[in-house]
Amino acid sequence: MNVFEAVRTRRSIRKYLEKPVERDKLLRVLEAARLAPSAVNRQPWDFIVVTDPEVKRKLGAAYPRDWFVNAPVIIVACANPAKAWTRKDGEEYWKVDVAIAMQNLVLAAWEEGLGTCWIGAFDEQEVKKVLGIPREIRVVAMTPIGYPAEEKGPVVDRKPLEEIVHYEHW
């Protein structure tokens, strides 16, 4: 699947088959995250792969949705702000770095026939408690991964290009 097709057809999947995700596919998807660019190549990221039903159940306390808890795999994308590059005016880039890696993962998963769903609305402290994530680490996003049990057409609910693109100046 080419890049544009992946971008155009990728949808947030909130229903998954019980079918497990093959290890080689999972590794390939993680590899796509690993290869991402980051500010000054600091790679300030860690990914936690959760497949144990008991751990997934506990994670449900941070994001109580059945489709999330029952997905075959959950990926938790973390940042280490202390390892990340910061602009000299103090602007932090760890969210950007981890988002780039996660979007690589999401698109690579889609190419493998696997659905994902960017999740931000979780209880971060609860995620950290359940997974034993150190105090200095931040959880940027989570996604379930699995074979989609729902079919969706290409993305349509976006603003038109004319609304979001400016030429030469704002």
Add this chain to the structure above:
Amino acid sequence: MNVFEAVRTRRSIRKYLEKPVERDKLLRVLEAARLAPSAVNRQPWDFIVVTDPEVKRKLGAAYPRDWFVNAPVIIVACANPAKAWTRKDGEEYWKVDVAIAMQNLVLAAWEEGLGTCWIGAFDEQEVKKVLGIPREIRVVAMTPIGYPAEEKGPVVDRKPLEEIVHYEHW
């Protein structure tokens, strides 16, 4: 080019041919950004496309590099934090949203044979002044776009998977 191949071979390009970027390719690349997911589908992004040599020259004040200023196209990716979703604990997601869209753009560009380079180390106030960007808007990243005038092999300088992936818990 499939997604994984794009992820694996994409490199930051800092030398561009003088050859202009065709309008249909540029629109396709912007379309890839437009189609990105964002928290609660707020799409809190704007993209400024700069091709005018005089405007590019002025942008050089914010990021003084010849390869940047002389690239055929510069894209400036902006966020509107007031339009973006914020988690109930106050955590902001506008950097994540714009980073997702920008990475879509970067990978779609690579597929079109176009190089890019994520830039974060710019003087944000200077960019805003040169492009007339409103006070409430933030500049998240910039990238030049153009045909590469340098050849680079696939990504190699990344931490191994074992260093960044944890299973079941941290």
